[in-house]
Amino acid sequence: MDRKYLTEFGLLVKGHQLQLCYPQDLSYLKREGKNRYHLYMICRIPYISFVKDSLEVTTGYMKFSIKVEKEEGDFSYIDYKIKRDNEAESNYDSFELDESLRTIVIKKGETTLHIRPTYFYPKEDSNILLPTEILYVGQSYGNEGERSAVSRLSGHETLQKIVQEHSFNRNFGDIAVILIEPEAKIVSMTNPWIPSQVTGKNNELHEKEVYETMSEESYKSVVNITEAAWIRYFRPYYNEKFKQIFPNIKHTSYKTYYDLDFGSVMVDLDFGCIGLEAYNEHIAPINHPIAEFPFHSSEDRKNMFDLF
Template structure:
């Protein structure tokens, strides 16, 4: 379960690396989405409401422009200040003081999060596709300071993705999502089949799993592998079709406990305020995935009773291996 998440542009990594409000996040996603610009000429704002036009660059000369109207959460007239290429904006009050400012896409995603809340889960007039982030890489850092302090500022894959974007998709912007996975929930399902070990051994095994306290490094590693299996990111090579081998020292404890599956669950509506997607995941706010740690054809465990198909890995099996994903 994800305990915290935040989003930032690569240019912000240095400035927020020592912010006390940003926890140590050992999981990160790198994503891309169309560059969003604001048109200052369309800005209207009084104490009650605001309106403005936003444009998403779709590439090849195509674009999507929407006109946004909504309440003014600041309760005072504001002036929008933005310079070309209009991807960063500031709001100033009548005295010229800075009231708010951020990259354009981030500011409006947070604005919608603030004024609409859970209503964004329903069909609305807002074009959520403007803000959808396409996950292209999942990574981890085992350092105590988290990914932002020890890894991302000089990250080779991030630089590679940015270079690839500049060359092949210059209409896209790269974003980094920081995530903290610390909460581990365990679930056991008991049925009529107790395996070849008998009732006593089965109950002892269940008790051992329930009482086990996994090291944070193991939770981080499992989270990374599960997220890679779930999103099938374009720039990840490992774990796309299977969990790490049991001999890998980081995962040895999990295999020794004979856990059946690993699942992930997180939502992005209340955290980063945008939907995530990938080549195999539709854009949604709520993400769940369950993945088997073992070869289901070679063993019969909790979920595979009397010939039923295991529910573990249901999402992955429906998609097929990454080799079947079209380019």
């Protein structure tokens, strides 16, 4: 079959905000009210630390070095020199590295700040992207967005299991979390040269229904379908659902898109914006994966992005 409607609709979801952190830092993010994130990926990254005795703080700058573990047991080193605003920062009491060399501890009166090396590396302009193994994809939303990924991960059984197994097996690197907030847009496509079953007034009524329904549709359905799409794409080791079959009309969490006869969902995630390169046993290293999943088989319906 060719098209059903003259105008077909798809969903495009991009990662609007991304943040890399360690599980140990989730409590800080929770206290800071970082509730905008509703998707997350548990991953493995190389061990990153500050270089001993490299921290130097003057009235004009802060210097330090970071070392990044390589698979073969060696390290790469990166030097930093960051300008300081003398007037704004002159009242800090002290800067020092902790014993683990994983944190710069900054004290200011009764306030203590902890800065991890991941705050500086990786970044978008890094020459070397950080290899990041995707182990698990999940989401947290609640009924009206009251649950965030940060609150969900604070007592996450799978995260605890991954951390424990990683430690027990003495695997390379560290366990970390990528927090993601998706941003969705409706994509429409009209091609009058491809035969369609529904045209004219009935097609216009379909267009109206799509826009009215999607304007009222809970953001939860976007989170649900994006989670499922990335699970299907990466097929992470610790996930169970959606790894083999997606999309599927039997999956009620994103049923709205079937009800509105959407043609396809496309997900776009730029890991490069935080200096990462994602991979696992199923996916070769990639810093900007884009994946498209049609809602209908090629036998039932022509893909909406097949223009000719």
